[in-house]
Amino acid sequence: SQQGEEDPQALSIQEGENATMNCSYKTSINNLQWYRQNSGRGLVHLILIRSNEREKHSGRLRVTLDTSKKSSSLLITASRAADTASYFCATDFPSGTYKYIFGTGTRLKVLA
Amino acid sequence: KAGVTQTPRYLIKTRGQQVTLSCSPISGHRSVSWYQQTPGQGLQFLFEYFSETQRNKGNFPGRFSGRQFSNSRSEMNVSTLELGDSALYLCASSLIGDGYTFGSGTRLTVV
Numbered sequence: 001s002q003q004g005e006e007d008p009q010a011l012s013i014q015e016g017e018n019a020t021m022n023c024s025y026k027t028s029i030n031n032l033q034w035y036r037q038n039s040g041r042g043l044v045h046l047i048l049i050r051s052n053e054r055e056k057h058s059g060r061l062r063v064t065l066d067t068s069k070k071s072s073s074l075l076i077t078a079s080r081a082a083d084t085a086s087y088f089c090a091t092d093f094p095s096g097t098y099k100y101i102f103g104t105g106t107r108l109k110v111l112a
Numbered sequence: 113k114a115g116v117t118q119t120p121r122y123l124i125k126t127r128g129q130q131v132t133l134s135c136s137p138i139s140g141h142r143s144v145s146w147y148q149q150t151p152g153q154g155l156q157f158l159f160e161y162f163s164e165t166q167r168n169k170g171n172f173p174g175r176f177s178g179r180q181f182s183n184s185r186s187e188m189n190v191s192t193l194e195l196g197d198s199a200l201y202l203c204a205s206s207l208i209g210d211g212y213t214f215g216s217g218t219r220l221t222v223v
Contacts, residue, residue, distance in 0.1 A: 033211050040149075040200055042116075042214035088155065090212075098167040099145065100212070102155035 004032075004089045004103030012109045019076040021106040023089030024069075032065060033090045033100065034074050043088065046074075081112045114138065118203050118215035125222050130191040133218045137184050137205030144186040145212065146178060149200040158201075161186055162208075193222045 007022045023032070031050045035043040047063045049056045049072065056063045062075040076083055086107050090100040117136040125131050137144050146158040157170040161180035178188040184205070190197055198221050204212035 031209075035212075035214075040217075040219075042118075042202060042216040043204075043212070045211035045213060048211045098143070098160045098162065099157045099170070101157065102147070104154050 004091050004101060006087070006089060006103045006106040008106060009104065010107045010109070012111065013079060015079060015081055015110055015112050017079055019079050019083070019108055019110070021074045021087050021108070023072045023074070023103055025072075025089075025091045025103075026070065028067075029091045031092060032072050034061075034063060034072075035088045035090060035102075037086045037088065037105075038084075046087075076108075079108075079110045081110050084108060084110045116203055116205050116213050116215035118201075118218050120218060121216065123218060123220045125193050125220065127193055127195060127222055129193050130189060131193060131220060132187055132189045133201055133203075133220075135186045135188075135203030135205075135215060137186070137203075138213055141205035141207055141213070142184050143206045143208060144180055144184060145204045145206070146186070146188050147202045147204070148172075149202060149217075150198075155202070158188065190220075195222050198222045 004023050004025045013019055033048045034046040037043045047058050049063050049065045060077045065072045086105045088105045089103045119134045143162045145160040148156045159169045159178050160167050164180045175191045180186045200217045200219050202217045204214045206212045
């Protein structure tokens with residue numbers, strides 16, 4: 001079963017706009033990660049946020065985590081055509097079992 | 113620093129055959145995980161190895177197996193291939209508590 005569910009499933013925006021993707025999960029976690037995947041290739045790690053953190057930044061990426069709502073969001077600011085990809089959240093489920101469960105992903109298309 | 117290397121990149125096999133996929137993790141990473149990705153099921157966890165020990169296994173039939181060697185390289189094997197095993201198989205290595213670094217994957221097609 002899926003631990004993480006991303007919303008929306010697909011998103012299409014114009015270059016320069018911001019893109020926001022959300023992830024909800026079911027059980028308590030140690031950390032949550034976001035990944036990007038281009039055209040069925042391997043996934044690229046973007047950000048890891050721990051359960052005691054509320055917000056984290058990396059370049060144009062901003063991730064928030066709300067453990068009370070069991071949700072996270074990924075914001076990509078000033079999007080570029082190169083940001084076109086699928087984005088996945090992954091949570092350690094349950095904590096300490098040495099495996100991460102991936103969500104269903106959000107397909108982002110940035111139009112030039 | 114070399115990334116995670118998966119071989120082969122592409123593979124075509126016939127139903128009933130078996131296949132072995134290889135993964136070389138980043139130097140110093142002792143944890144190796146395998147995932148299967150299909151359009152219908154998304155990314156599904158197969159197993160995770162640490163220091164040659166399988167620490168966790170996903171909900172896959174016994175036809176799917178793996179192992180890890182003393183140099184942390186890992187292999188996974190699928191026996192008696194079925195059409196539904198066609199997928200992108202991804203290997204990832206990590207330091208404990210850190211994010212994964214994924215390989216480019218092996219795309220397996222079963223005909």
